[in-house]
Amino acid sequence: MTKSEEAKPTDFIRAIVADDLQTGKHARVVTRFPPEPNGYLHIGHAKSICLNFGIAEENPEGTCNLRFDDTNPTKEEPEYIQSIEGDVRWLGFDFEQRRYFASDYFEQIYTYAETLILAGKAYVCSLSADEIRAYRGTLTEPGRDSPYRNRSVEENLDLFRRMRAGEFPDGTHVLRARIDMTSPNINMRDPILYRIIHTSHHQTGNRWCIYPMYDYTHCISDALEGITHSLCTLEFEDHRPLYDWVLDQLDTPCHPRQIEFSRLSLEYTIMSKRWLNDLVVSRAVSGWDDPRMPTISGLRRRGYTPESIREFCHRIGITKAPNRVEMSLLENCLRDDLEERAPRAMAVLDPLRVVIENYPAEQEEMLTVPCHANHPEMGTRALGFSREVWIEHDDFREAAPAKFKRLALGGEVRLRNAYVIRCHQVIKDPATGAITELRCTYDPNTLNANPEGRKVKGVIHWVSIRHAVHNEVRLYDRLFLKANPGEDDDFKASLNPDSLRTLPACPMEASLANAEPGDHFQLERLGYFCIDSKDSAPGKPVLNRTVTLRDSWAKIEAKQ
RNA sequence: UGGGCCGUCGCCAAGCGGUAAGGCACCGGAUUUUGAUUCCGGCAUUCCCAGGUUCAAAUCCUGGCGGCCCAGCCA
Numbered sequence: 149m150t151k152s153e154e155a156k157p158t159d160f161i162r163a164i165v166a167d168d169l170q171t172g173k174h175a176r177v178v179t180r181f182p183p184e185p186n187g188y189l190h191i192g193h194a195k196s197i198c199l200n201f202g203i204a205e206e207n208p209e210g211t212c213n214l215r216f217d218d219t220n221p222t223k224e225e226p227e228y229i230q231s232i233e234g235d236v237r238w239l240g241f242d243f244e245q246r247r248y249f250a251s252d253y254f255e256q257i258y259t260y261a262e263t264l265i266l267a268g269k270a271y272v273c274s275l276s277a278d279e280i281r282a283y284r285g286t287l288t289e290p291g292r293d294s295p296y297r298n299r300s301v302e303e304n305l306d307l308f309r310r311m312r313a314g315e316f317p318d319g320t321h322v323l324r325a326r327i328d329m330t331s332p333n334i335n336m337r338d339p340i341l342y343r344i345i346h347t348s349h350h351q352t353g354n355r356w357c358i359y360p361m362y363d364y365t366h367c368i369s370d371a372l373e374g375i376t377h378s379l380c381t382l383e384f385e386d387h388r389p390l391y392d393w394v395l396d397q398l399d400t401p402c403h404p405r406q407i408e409f410s411r412l413s414l415e416y417t418i419m420s421k422r423w424l425n426d427l428v429v430s431r432a433v434s435g436w437d438d439p440r441m442p443t444i445s446g447l448r449r450r451g452y453t454p455e456s457i458r459e460f461c462h463r464i465g466i467t468k469a470p471n472r473v474e475m476s477l478l479e480n481c482l483r484d485d486l487e488e489r490a491p492r493a494m495a496v497l498d499p500l501r502v503v504i505e506n507y508p509a510e511q512e513e514m515l516t517v518p519c520h521a522n523h524p525e526m527g528t529r530a531l532g533f534s535r536e537v538w539i540e541h542d543d544f545r546e547a548a549p550a551k552f553k554r555l556a557l558g559g560e561v562r563l564r565n566a567y568v569i570r571c572h573q574v575i576k577d578p579a580t581g582a583i584t585e586l587r588c589t590y591d592p593n594t595l596n597a598n599p600e601g602r603k604v605k606g607v608i609h610w611v612s613i614r615h616a617v618h619n620e621v622r623l624y625d626r627l628f629l630k631a632n633p634g635e636d637d638d639f640k641a642s643l644n645p646d647s648l649r650t651l652p653a654c655p656m657e658a659s660l661a662n663a664e665p666g667d668h669f670q671l672e673r674l675g676y677f678c679i680d681s682k683d684s685a686p687g688k689p690v691l692n693r694t695v696t697l698r699d700s701w702a703k704i705e706a707k708q
Numbered sequence: 709u710g711g712g713c714c715g716u717c718g719c720c721a722a723g724c725g726g727u728a729a730g731g732c733a734c735c736g737g738a739u740u741u742u743g744a745u746u747c748c749g750g751c752a753u754u755c756c757c758a759g760g761u762u763c764a765a766a767u768c769c770u771g772g773c774g775g776c777c778c779a780g781c782c783a
Contacts, residue, residue: 158722159721182783183783184782184783186782186783217783219782219783220782220783222782223782223783276781277780277781280781281779281780284779285710285779286710286779287710287711287778287779288709288710288711289710289779290710291779318781319781321781322781331710331711332710332711332712333710333711333712333778334710334711334778334779335711335778337779340780340781342781343781344781345781359781361780361781361782361783362782362783363783366783382712382713382714382776382777383776383777383778383783384777384783385712385713385777385778386711386712386713386777386778387778388712389712408713410713410714410776415719421783422782463720463721463730463731463732464720464721464731465720465721465722465731467714467720467721468713468714469714469715469720469721470713470714470715470775470776470777471719471720471721472719472720473719473720473732474718474719474720474732474733476719476732476733477719477720477731477732477733478732479732480731480732480733481732483744483745487744487745488745492742494742521740521741521742521745522745522746551743553743554743562741563741564741564742565741566741568741594741596741598741604741605743606741606743607740607741607742607743608742609742670742670744672742672744673742673743673744674742675744697742697743697744697745698743698744698745699743699744700743700744701743702743703743704743
């Protein structure tokens with residue numbers, strides 16, 4: 149990044165931060181990423197992570213905390229904590245020792261609640277959940293005061309302490325802020341601060357049976373951590389008055405500024421943790437890290453790199469405008485990255501046997517070919533060649549359509565990194581008429597050289613049958629058929645039945661047998677692939693197709 | 709029709725009173741032993757609409773229209 153880029157804020161939040169630093173409102177910036185451990189992180193969280201950790205990185209002495217918003221033990225699991233920490237680190241952000249839990253502050257938060265009660269700003273309400281809802285009013289009608297609203301400070305304190313002591317069952321009492329039941333902002337109609345939940349908590353065990361609500365907890369946690377800018381998504385905009393109200397009543401170390409930005413939507417996928425969980429539980433996918441999932445762990449297993457995801461977050465920007473980003477933008481970030489770093493290899497997904505009749509049956513060669521044509525520094529690899537090779541079925545046509553530059557009967561094509569061959573005979577299954585084999589000849593003078601007196605435009609990939617190893621390849625496609633799943637029906641109704649195609653044993657060049665889980669490759673002319681980190685065995689890699697190459701032939705063909 | 713927010717190219721998105729950046733997508737064309745990559749070129753007389761202020765408006769004012777969010781003891 150150049151100095152001018154560093155100095156120039158790229159979005160309205162960075163502009164606010166820069167201004168606050170400039171004016172001396174803050175000496176340094178402190179942000180936080182506050183997930184609830186109730187599911188795996190997804191690409192939408194990556195946007196928030198890149199924003200919060202990014203701002204900290206870009207400013208001198210800036211820091212960003214990882215804080216688990218763990219105020220609801222009925223929905224949270226330690227497994228999620230592990231995955232979230234791993235995903236943040238994998239994305240390339242370091243929270244060092246700054247891993248906190250809202251539950252770290254439960255005692256302080258409780259003390260603040262008693263302060264509110266003492267000040268007459270909070271009361272214990274003994275209405276049932278249904279009654280509270282009824283008293284709340286609607287969007288257009290004001291709410292009504294709870295009959296418990298004017299309990300004495302002494303009674304409130306006594307009741308609240310007994311709530312903590314476990315004297316009451318779930319749902320019998322709540323602690324509420326005493327604000328304004330007629331507020332046009334429903335969040336200000338005496339919001340609930342504490343509820344009774346007799347459930348053990350993953351961090352605090354059985355120490356508590358009352359748990360603070362998000363609105364009450366989050367602002368205090370921010371203040372206790374000295375957060376300067378509390379960045380969250382747009383749906384919390386209506387909560388900001390409450391965020392400020394709570395901190396205004398209390399003597400906290402500071403009063404962070406909440407700023408909201410729009411969350412990420414991506415076409416052909418979903419971002420709701422509830423829905424993602426549904427896919428996992430219903431076995432529609434193999435898990436949170438299924439390579440079709442928009443989760444960080446799913447993208448990682450699919451073959452996305454941290455760099456590509458960070459670049460994506462950079463390109464989409466930060467605004468308050470509603471958005472639904474095209475998948476092609478994400479895919480392009482990936483291609484840009486993998487184009488540079490992925491070594492090349494060859495495999496055939498839909499094999500057609502080619503016999504090169506003028507190549508001696510007993511002969512074979514080990515060709516030395518570059519790992520990356522545009523990056524010689526990436527070295528070379530050995531590639532076996534012999535009389536019989538597999539080529540892609542789709543790379544042959546008996547009668548070539550217009551602009552077809554692959555192999556046709558009577559025509560020539562180059563075998564990538566090897567010789568030019570000519571096809572003179574097609575062998576078919578007499579019963580079905582399906583093409584089963586091609587008889588060809590090769591031009592021995594075309595290794596690393598163009599043929600004399602003619603041009604061969606087409607180049608196709610291939611694998612020597614004698615040298616091939618066979619491994620499973622998984623071809624992934626979008627998880628949903630609709631750009632906005634669940635928009636006007638059950639989201640699962642638009643699941644793509646062909647989002648995964650498994651090819652159990654594709655012939656591929658032998659060098660691939662040694663690939664390690666997580667390794668990236670470009671299978672030439674097919675796409676980028678990644679060695680699956682879960683289902684591969686030593687010497688037996690499973691290849692996940694990360695993304696196809698751009699395919700301008702497919703466009704031409706579609707038009708014809 | 710209570711409150712909050714948003715509306716610049718198909719999709720993101722700069723712009724903050726001085727005469728519409730950039731990326732993705734798309735369309736040409738060049739190079740190419742990946743129909744990939746790379747490279748050149750094209751792609752908003754117009755900024756949701758209508759008035760108004762101004763020498764000058766996407767930017768300011770007024771009024772419309774369209775969209776999103778909020779009635780969990782979820783976050």
